[in-house]
Amino acid sequence: MEVPMIRIDNWDHESPVTLYYHSGTKELNFKAVYVNIKKIGQHPGRGSLETVRGTDGGEALQLKECDDAFLTKFSRCLARLLEYFLNIYDLDTPLNNATWYHLVDVLLKAALELPHRFYLPHQPSCSHAKGFNTKFERTLDLINSMVTGDKKGGPGRLIHHNGELTANVVTDGSSFKSGLTVWEQFLTRGSPGMSEASGSQRHIPMGGLAILQRHTERIRDIAQKYTESEDYEKDHTMPKEEFMARLDNVSFKLGEESEGLEPVRTSSILRTPGFNDPAKLLQAPERSDLDERLGSMRGVEPIQQPTEEFEILRVKEE
Template structure:
């Protein structure tokens, strides 16, 4: 009887050319706490997808302190109970992250996006609670090891497949032309490139490669010990001047550390050489006397970036733009960042595949007669580096400059920069505190 009724209704709708009305999709709701600065999201809701941010944050962070299996040695796969206890939490966290990136990432604030990428990197790092790499590298041949190796292989594949799913969820399906661009990085800094495997120190997912180095603190490289020692916490410089005569009350010394990577040093070297040629040409056309010509070139050289060739020779100057004391030193990551020497296709014999920008850059540079920048990090004053180079003949250091800015700051974001006669162009440019 009920089916006959449904059939009659369907026939009536068809005869009257009636179409069911499409329901609008449910709204995406972000609950935001504005009592904090900057505001943070506390809950995400879209249809049946409901994420409590504080609960998800605590659950994912707890992966870092998950205890290893106390019943089996670290070179063997954990027992069933310990494995299940970890994987249940691990894959639950993966599901929460996927739910966020699928529905909320594209409309979230940059702050919350960065926090969720931070949680994603924690999830990636926590995979090593199960020692799958150690188990797969071991050569022990007995039943327990063989079973563990099979489970380790399955777990590794599941992790890789999930990261690929994250890539598609965040970026979308990509063609071969843009497959070179990367969204998610191995936090340990291990990456495969067209010319081999690179070990570039810690990386943060969701941040473009150049920003990994140039951002404050240098996420793309572990700080060398010398830089770490020189960038201690901010020191208070109060001098007891309570009546304001010296203007120093409440001010403190602000230290900012950044890193300039190998490719950026190559650009600086190229621009410096070109500007030197332009200066020579300009002063020659001025018909200066030899003393005037030499004085003009000497003044130009005094304001030129000096490319350091040894690690223990810092260069210091006072910035005309910020008034801050700036010191830069040739350094290298800790652990040292290594790269393969030479070009990927020096004879220009390979057909450049779509998206292989590394070989494309080399080809264009070779055709234009531009020589490659040669790294100088491996100074002979460091015996440890010599040992490293002897053991890895095919690897050469990845040059890095550690740039430390020091200056007096106080009063937050209201410190206007003195830009040395640049007019009103940057009159609304404020220093970050």
């Protein structure tokens, strides 16, 4: 018989916080895991790189390797995360799931701050860096495959690392939150889709529009049922049709069409065909010109827009 999982919650808060997970003889102490992971970035045995002045008056990087105590504690923190996502994740509440995803992000941030960039030839790194980072990256991929069922780590992945653990990459995925798919990152606070509007135009992904439309339809359905109930006649003297019309007037609208004498069209990219400066005569080239020069040196043809239009999804607030 399968041993049930027992949660011990603290109900002193508006939303209960799970303190312990029990399953047979196994116990996972959430508070201890939380404190250990939160403090791992300040562990005295963590490695570091410091800039020191050399005997010739110049500056050099001095490496302090991670000690065994730090490496052991980091491994234990990672093991606790793996234990949770393997045995408890599917049985836990969404709020608790989100908290454990946050701990994944905290541990990843601590790992990226270590002197473990073994792939940079001119930067000192710990002797254990490659093995440490490879093990950590594979564990994150394993957790992702357990919660999503996707071993290849496609667009639906929920555990994010941008590859900086084992390769020199230029993309920055540090702002991604674990527990959210790539497109859902667009809906988090501070993202282009959810930040404070600086003008009348908002950029929202199609998934975000679908969520807004679904909730709008749900609210309208509830309002329709309310107007047909006895409670409505007790609470309002307004005709039902006017009540619904007012709701529709302030509700989110998607898919409406409008006509005008000056139609709104997408504009093409302001870029000349081919290379912008093929003769390399510009005295103060922009970044795009620098890219073109590097491309021409490598024998790469200039990138052309496939059509005359450059389309982007946007929502205009009026």
